[in-house]
Amino acid sequence: xTKADRRRARRTRLLALHRWAGLLAGLxxxxxxxxxxxAVWEPELDLWMRPAITTPAGAADxxxxxxxxxxxxxxxARPSDTWRVALPGPRSAATVLEWCGAGACRRExxxxxxxxxxxxxxxxxxxxxxxxALAAGRSGEILVGLxxxxxxAVIASGVWIHLRRLLPDLFxxxxxxxxxxxxxxxxxxxxxxxxxFMTVATYSGVLLFAFLTLPAAWQVRYGADRAAFFAERExxxxxxxxxxxxxxxxxxxxxxxxxxxxxxxxxxxxxGWIAAPATGAVEIIERDGATLPLRRRRVAVxxxxxxxxxxxxxxxxxxxxxxxxxxVHFARWGGTGIRxxxxxxxxxxxxxxxxxxxxxxxxxxxxxxxxPRVERAAAIVATAGLVPATAAPLWVDRLLPRExxxxxxxxxxxxxxxxxxxxxxxxxxxxxxVLLAGGAAATLALPLLDVATAPAGAPLAGARAAVxxxxxxxxxxxxxxxxxxxxxx
Amino acid sequence: xxxxxxATIGSWAAGELLAAxxxxxxxxxxxxxxxxxxxxxxxxxxxxxxxxxxxxxxRRRAVGILGGVSAGGALLALLA
Numbered sequence: 382x383t384k385a386d387r388r389r390a391r392r393t394r395l396l397a398l399h400r401w402a403g404l405l406a407g408l409x410x411x412x413x414x415x416x417x418x419x420a421v422w423e424p425e426l427d428l429w430m431r432p433a434i435t436t437p438a439g440a441a442d443x444x445x446x447x448x449x450x451x452x453x454x455x456x457x458a459r460p461s462d463t464w465r466v467a468l469p470g471p472r473s474a475a476t477v478l479e480w481c482g483a484g485a486c487r488r489e490x491x492x493x494x495x496x497x498x499x500x501x502x503x504x505x506x507x508x509x510x511x512x513x514a515l516a517a518g519r520s521g522e523i524l525v526g527l528x529x530x531x532x533x534a535v536i537a538s539g540v541w542i543h544l545r546r547l548l549p550d551l552f553x554x555x556x557x558x559x560x561x562x563x564x565x566x567x568x569x570x571x572x573x574x575x576x577x578f579m580t581v582a583t584y585s586g587v588l589l590f591a592f593l594t595l596p597a598a599w600q601v602r603y604g605a606d607r608a609a610f611f612a613e614r615e616x617x618x619x620x621x622x623x624x625x626x627x628x629x630x631x632x633x634x635x636x637x638x639x640x641x642x643x644x645x646x647x648x649x650x651x652x653g654w655i656a657a658p659a660t661g662a663v664e665i666i667e668r669d670g671a672t673l674p675l676r677r678r679r680v681a682v683x684x685x686x687x688x689x690x691x692x693x694x695x696x697x698x699x700x701x702x703x704x705x706x707x708x709v710h711f712a713r714w715g716g717t718g719i720r721x722x723x724x725x726x727x728x729x730x731x732x733x734x735x736x737x738x739x740x741x742x743x744x745x746x747x748x749x750x751x752x753p754r755v756e757r758a759a760a761i762v763a764t765a766g767l768v769p770a771t772a773a774p775l776w777v778d779r780l781l782p783r784e785x786x787x788x789x790x791x792x793x794x795x796x797x798x799x800x801x802x803x804x805x806x807x808x809x810x811x812x813x814x815v816l817l818a819g820g821a822a823a824t825l826a827l828p829l830l831d832v833a834t835a836p837a838g839a840p841l842a843g844a845r846a847a848v849x850x851x852x853x854x855x856x857x858x859x860x861x862x863x864x865x866x867x868x869x870x
Numbered sequence: 871x872x873x874x875x876x877a878t879i880g881s882w883a884a885g886e887l888l889a890a891x892x893x894x895x896x897x898x899x900x901x902x903x904x905x906x907x908x909x910x911x912x913x914x915x916x917x918x919x920x921x922x923x924x925x926x927x928x929r930r931r932a933v934g935i936l937g938g939v940s941a942g943g944a945l946l947a948l949l950a
Contacts, residue, residue, distance in 0.1 A: 391925045398924040401874040533913055534878060534920040541921065587913045595882075595916070597890035598908020601947065610905055699906035 392542055399538040403737055404756070406531035408763045411734045413512055413525055415767055417582070418727030420509040421712045421720050424473035425844035427505030430778050432835035434475055436494025438843060441469035443644070443652045446476045446493035448637035450655075453491060454478055464631065466655040468640070469493030470668050473844070501783050503791040507774055513589070516792030526590030532583045539572060547573055561740065568736035571729045578726035579733070585710035588703060628684035631657040639663040643680040646690050653677070662689070670713035674704040735764040758806035765813040766802025768820025768859055772852075773798040775827060779834040814866055817859045825856030874924065877932065881919035884939040888915055891946030 382390075419426065428434055450466045458464065458480035467477035476493035479486055490499045507516070514521035543550055550569045555562055572579070592599065592607060603610045630639060640652045643665035653668030662681040669677050681689040708714050712723045738760035774791035783790060806812040828849035832841065841849070893908035919939060926932035 387927070390927075394924050395921070398874050398877070398920065401871045402878060402920075530882070530913060530916055531878060533917040534881075537917050537921050538924070541925075584913060588910065591909045591912060595886060595889065595909065595912035597886035598893040598912055599905040601890045601893045601908075602905040697903045697906065699903055699910055702910065703906065 395538045395541050399535055399542060400740075402531045402538070403535045403734075406528040406535060407734045407738050408759050409515075409524065409528045410532055411731055411738065411763045412767055412770075413515075413528070414582075414727055414731040414734060415771065416508045416512040417586075418724055418731065419771070420505075420512045421723045421727070422848075423505035423509055424470075424475075425505070425847060426508065427475060428473055428844035429831065429848040430502045430504050430775070431475060431490060431499040432831070432839040432845060433497055433499045434473075434490075434492045435497070435839055436469075436474035436492050438473050439471045441474035441476070441493035443468045443650050444637050444640050447640040447652075447655060448635070449491070449493065449496040450476055450478050451631075451636040453489070453496065454480055457489070458482075458487075461659050463659060464636075464655070464657040466636065466657070468652055468654065468668070470653065475499075502778050503774065507791050508771075511792065511795065513586075516789070516795070519593070522590055523593050526587060526594035529583050529587040529590070530594060532579075533587060536576070536580055536583065540576070543569065543573070547576075564736050564740050568733055568740065571733035571736065575726050575730045575733060578723075579730045581706070581709055582727075582730070585706035588706055589710065629658075629660050630663040630682055630684040631659075633684035634663070634682065634686060636663065638686075639682040640665060642682050642686060642688060646680050646688060647678060669708075669711070673708045673714045674701065675708040675711060675713075676704065738764060758803065758812075761806040761813050761816065762799055762802045765816035765820070766799055766806070768855070769816060769823050770795045770798040770802065772820060772823035772827060775852075776823065776830060779830055811866075814863050817863045817866075821856045821859035821863060823856075824852045824859065827852035827856075877923040878920050880932075880936045881916050881923055884936045884943070885912060885916035885919050887940045887943030888946075889943070891943035895946040895949065 424438070428438070446469050447466065450464075450468075454462075454464050454466075457478075459482055462480040462482035465479040465481070467475075469476055474493045475490050477488065477490050479488045481487075490504065491497060492499070503510075510516045513525055515525065517524070540547075550566075551573045554566045554570055558566070587594070599607070599610050634642070636655055636657060639657075640655065644650070644652055647665070647667045651667055651671070652665050654666040656664040656666070662683045665680045665682060667676070667678040667680075669675055678691050680691075683689070712720060715722075739757075773794040777791055777794040781790065802812075802816055805815055809815050831845065831849055835841070835845075839845075889908045889912040892911070893905050896903075896907070919936065922935050923932045926935055
């Protein structure tokens, strides 16, 4: 066997890895990449779901919001409860109140500027929950983590296969060629264009779940005690730091004053979260996003007003590297331009996976039987079915009454829509077009739903208007696809 | 598909054994650092192994790669 033969044989084997691992992981990762892209705009989507919040983003003051939160918590929570507050920031005026006691927690979101209560909703966090766990808890996290590992192998094998043609492939899109060639070109073009983004996003995402999917390294050193690992690496919790306070700081100082004191260390308006137990110090945690590495400095405020901040010592090199990866993944470090860049890359990466799922390579190899139909139906559900499935929770969120924060209800809407999409894929002729048309209708009508169901007097501006505009754009793009695929058919 | 699945699962197991061995065999580093290095390198190990296993010229060679890496990891863990 000559060297060229060996190289060809190796390429064939790697192509099998690229195709099969890509198919298995792609069916899951197509939605995961799309929902991750949406999660970049979590505060804005959250504001769309909470139209009662009328204070413009960035206008709510952290100290005033802490005072409002305290008044509401004193009225609603028991004295023995632990309070947690997420303060408003530059992208949203929402303040999240949580009070926990006797093994149960309650949560409420209010306008950080006015204190107005909002109706219970899954909020913008829904898409983040779908992104990293498919809203299925620990098992969903493991599934997404394992799929991420597969994607790393798919990326590496793809680079190996295309290594000599990476640049030429970046400029090749044969629009007049056969469907299979068009799809292949589109897949390679989008995958090569987003290669750095896909690699870093996948690797950092896998790292986030490495404790679950690759547990050997820390199991060897720490056994089941994961908290010991973090305590040793990140430093002792501030609650056990110097200046232990016997009196409850939240009663002695009030949350607003505690925030004011902590911001002398963190900087004005930089407080992000408050943890206020019934006894001891109040802990103020810095809002992340100021720097690329994910950093959340903590300041403990004791009852006498004394402060204990995180030690200035830099963490170990590997911990710094990990924070850098997490910062890149969470996409909170830049402005709107950076988030737009993430969005373009995320959508192109989703497209790269979607194009690959429709490539006929595997179906052609398997010949007849049920397999090609199953594979095609799964690809249609994971791509065209994704548009109505993603719009569904927004409709459910506004139309169905609810008593509590409703992640299960909204995630259920996604699941039910995907099941319906599977029925359409199995029963209807040209199912992708039908699903895309359904997605177009659902997204184009979303602004109407917004206007019709928003509280009277809620201004249609800022994040709400932006989400409505994005829905219109998505709907128009789906319509264009429906028309284009109809012409070709 | 079976070959690819076997290669990825085998690579995961062998990579984890090697990562465990590495995490255990860095006696001078603080244990948090060793575990952290293990966590950071685990995905790369598994990916590299999956590629090497699938690209191997024969099944015997693929099994040899995974067996060798697993044995190396186990040996590191035992000696440390």
